[in-house]
C-alpha cells in the first residue's frame with residue numbers, strides 16, 4: 326500500500342490536453358492532478374472516452390494529430406517533461422518511462438526475430454557490439470521467464486504462443502530499466518486468456534522490480550487485484566481517488582459505485598460493461614454542472630448548474646481520499 330513517506334517519482338499537475346477538431350475543442354484531459362510513488366501501482370479507471378488513455382499519452386507526449394497539451398505540468402523525478410524537446414523526449418521514452426500494451430500483436434513486428442527487436446531496443450538505449458546486445462537480449466528473455474531463451478531469441482513472433490509474445494513485449498518494455506511503466510488495457514478485445522497472462526506478467530514484473538506502474542483499465546475487478554491506489558476518471562476529469570481498499574469499502578461518487586456494480590461476481594455475471602444508462606456528454610460541448618448529472622441516479626437541481634468541489638475525506642488508512650460530488654462525505658458544501 327502506498328504511504329506518504331514513499332518518494333514521488335511522477336507528479337502531474339492540472340494537466341489539460343485538448344483535441345482541436347472540426348466539431349470544436351475536445352477537452353479530453355481537463356485538469357488532471359495526481360502523483361505516483363516509487364514502487365506503487367496506480368489504477369486509472371473509466372469507460373471509453375473518459376480521458377484515461379489520453380492522460381497516459383500526454384505523459385509520453387505522444388498525442389494524435391490535432392492533440393495538444395495546452396497547460397499543466399508533468400514532472401518525472403524532478404524534471405519537467407512538457408518543456409522538453411522532441412529529441413529529449415526520445416531519450417525518456419522506453420528508458421525512464423515505458424509503455425506495455427495488452428495486445429502483443431500490435432507491439433511486435435512479424436518480419437523480424439524477437440531477438441532482433443530486443444537488440445534494437447537495447448541498441449537505441451545504449452549502443453554496444455552485436456554479440457553483447459544478443460547476450461543481453463537472452464538475459465532479458467530469461468528475466469521475463471521465457472523458457473529456453475538461447476533458442477527462443479531466434480524465433481519470429483509467429484513461432485511463439487500469445488503468452489510468450491506478451492513476455493517478449495514485457496521484456497522490451499523493461500529493457501531500459503524504466504522508473505515508470507504504463508500498462509494500457511484496451512476497452513475492447515477482452516480475450517480472457519490473454520488478459521490473465523497479461524496480469525500474471527505484470528505481477529511478476531512488479532515483484533521482480535521496484536517499478537512504479539500506471540495501470541489503465543475499465544475494470545474495477547482488475548483494479549482490486551493489481552493496484553494500490555485508484556483514480557476514477559469521467560469526461561476528462563478525476564471524479565474520485567484513494568486507496569483501493571478505501572474506494573471499495575467507502576465509495577463516494579455515484580459513478581464509482583456504478584463501475585463497482587459492473588464487476589462480475591460468482592453469483593452475478595454482468596453482460597454489460599456498465600450498469601448505468603446513457604453515455605458521457607460530448608467532450609466538445611460539456612455542461613457547466615456535474616458532467617455525470619444526466620446519468621446520475623441521485624442528481625439534484627444544484628448538480629445541473631454548478632460543478633461540484635473536490636471533497637477530501639478522512640480515510641482510516643491515511644491515504645488521501647477525494648471525491649468530486651455534491652453528496653460526497655459529510656461536508657457542508659455551502
Ligand code: SF4
Pocket residue numbers: 578579580615616617618619621622623624625628633649650651652
Ligand atoms: Fe450525481 Fe450530483 Fe454527485 Fe454529480 S454532483 S455525481 S450529479 S450527486
